[in-house]
Amino acid sequence: MNIFRDKIINGGFSVTAELFPPKGNDASALLKKADFLKPFVDAINVTDNQRASMRLGSMAVSRLIKEMGVEPIMQMTCRDRNRIALQSDLLSASALGIENVLILSGDHPLNGEYKDAKPVYDLDTVQLLTAAGMLIKGTDLAGKNLSGTPSFCLGAVVNPTANPVELQIMMLEKKINAGAVFFQTQPIFDVSQYEDFLGKVRPVTGAQKVRILPGVALLKSAKFVKFLLGLPGVNIPQATVDRIERAPDQLAEGIKICAETISRLRGIADGVHIMAIGMEEHIPEILRQAGIKSK
Amino acid sequence: MIITVQKPLPEILDSLKDYDNVFIVGCAACATKCQTGGEEAVKKISEELKKAGKKVSGSAVLDTPCDIRVAKRDLKNVSAGVFLILGCGAGVQSVEKVTSAPLVPALDPVFTGTVERIGIYHEYCALCGSCMLAGTGGICPITRCAKSLINGPCGGAVNGKCEADPDSDCAWALILEKTKGKGILKDYMPPRSFIKPKNIGRHKKTTL
Numbered sequence: 001m002n003i004f005r006d007k008i009i010n011g012g013f014s015v016t017a018e019l020f021p022p023k024g025n026d027a028s029a030l031l032k033k034a035d036f037l038k039p040f041v042d043a044i045n046v047t048d049n050q051r052a053s054m055r056l057g058s059m060a061v062s063r064l065i066k067e068m069g070v071e072p073i074m075q076m077t078c079r080d081r082n083r084i085a086l087q088s089d090l091l092s093a094s095a096l097g098i099e100n101v102l103i104l105s106g107d108h109p110l111n112g113e114y115k116d117a118k119p120v121y122d123l124d125t126v127q128l129l130t131a132a133g134m135l136i137k138g139t140d141l142a143g144k145n146l147s148g149t150p151s152f153c154l155g156a157v158v159n160p161t162a163n164p165v166e167l168q169i170m171m172l173e174k175k176i177n178a179g180a181v182f183f184q185t186q187p188i189f190d191v192s193q194y195e196d197f198l199g200k201v202r203p204v205t206g207a208q209k210v211r212i213l214p215g216v217a218l219l220k221s222a223k224f225v226k227f228l229l230g231l232p233g234v235n236i237p238q239a240t241v242d243r244i245e246r247a248p249d250q251l252a253e254g255i256k257i258c259a260e261t262i263s264r265l266r267g268i269a270d271g272v273h274i275m276a277i278g279m280e281e282h283i284p285e286i287l288r289q290a291g292i293k294s295k
Numbered sequence: 296m297i298i299t300v301q302k303p304l305p306e307i308l309d310s311l312k313d314y315d316n317v318f319i320v321g322c323a324a325c326a327t328k329c330q331t332g333g334e335e336a337v338k339k340i341s342e343e344l345k346k347a348g349k350k351v352s353g354s355a356v357l358d359t360p361c362d363i364r365v366a367k368r369d370l371k372n373v374s375a376g377v378f379l380i381l382g383c384g385a386g387v388q389s390v391e392k393v394t395s396a397p398l399v400p401a402l403d404p405v406f407t408g409t410v411e412r413i414g415i416y417h418e419y420c421a422l423c424g425s426c427m428l429a430g431t432g433g434i435c436p437i438t439r440c441a442k443s444l445i446n447g448p449c450g451g452a453v454n455g456k457c458e459a460d461p462d463s464d465c466a467w468a469l470i471l472e473k474t475k476g477k478g479i480l481k482d483y484m485p486p487r488s489f490i491k492p493k494n495i496g497r498h499k500k501t502t503l
Contacts, residue, residue: 105442108441121444124445130485141486
């Protein structure tokens, strides 16, 4: 029973989190976190060589958490594999029982630790979603029949804060047409900005059964807020920055703000994707303050 | 034109270490425009080689060293211990067709460039074999998007700038601005073919 997929199809407020595979083959710390989060989230994203750094693979870790009864969302980037490897890995994931796949372009190698690496991008996200859709229907991109067809719940990302917004809407539409049924977003700090975005994408998403889970990040300290503000495209309202800076206990304030954001999103969003960035142990408290009961 | 940069002198000298009687071949086309393979560049490297103790037996700046007919015409009577070629890889390999002497490239070819002025070049064309500029307002997403994405931008483009190089414009933001939302923007672009068109003259190599 894939609760995550069920909510994507039938509705219901979804809660997802994400974990980063380690550099090395020892996944024990990650698995401990996954086990701890199990009662609180519908699924956990497993990142694919995040920030273009070399890590334990998303497919292997997705399978490991699946064995523990945690529903994985396997992230898959277009950065490192050509169309042969991408399709083969989709089949492999399916053979291992992985159903939820989130498709992304992937951070460029120049932003990671292998700047000299060949940026592959043989397929882009729209094309990879199309390929996955074809596999579901029983053929590959080359039109050859498959023996056994995979079943996927396909997702993609959209960036509600990126400009120009027309391009984000265009990509959202293309990804929906290519078969994406759920979307996760970069972290939202300003709920009214997200509401504006939803208004703009409604003509595209309105008639379709797609769910968008906005990202929410735990602002764990004033230092972290400062770091985030230095990243391109991150917009944190001044009032939020002030609250963290003035708080006697910045982490507690960050948890409170995160919970408030989730509460406000609850009325308008299909769910939330919580990015606790190494502080996953606080997710149950965030959800408790947001009034979301564990499963 | 083909943009080239000169290799570091120590690398050139290392490649020449087993040879003497160097004949220098320049290029009057792209490499002259780049100031990497014209008369002046030939003269400069000739002096540097002599200073390093190498014997330079002669030099010639060919109109187009990448044309085998030109290379044959200009080099057939040249005897050399080694040819040092101040041209792109097409030039080096055309000289290879007309001599059995060893060859050493002095330049690194970098890209096909659009010239703004000497020293300011833009990598706008990848010679991909399937030009899509008609639908993109004349802006190429293969070269000008860091990920060569042909269906639209990635999520990393912020305020019209590229995630891989914040000094560069996002190609798709430029395309949107130029086409005002028309053209191929909304069409699904299928995966690219990496097989180049066949039967270009008697061009034999068909893949990238």
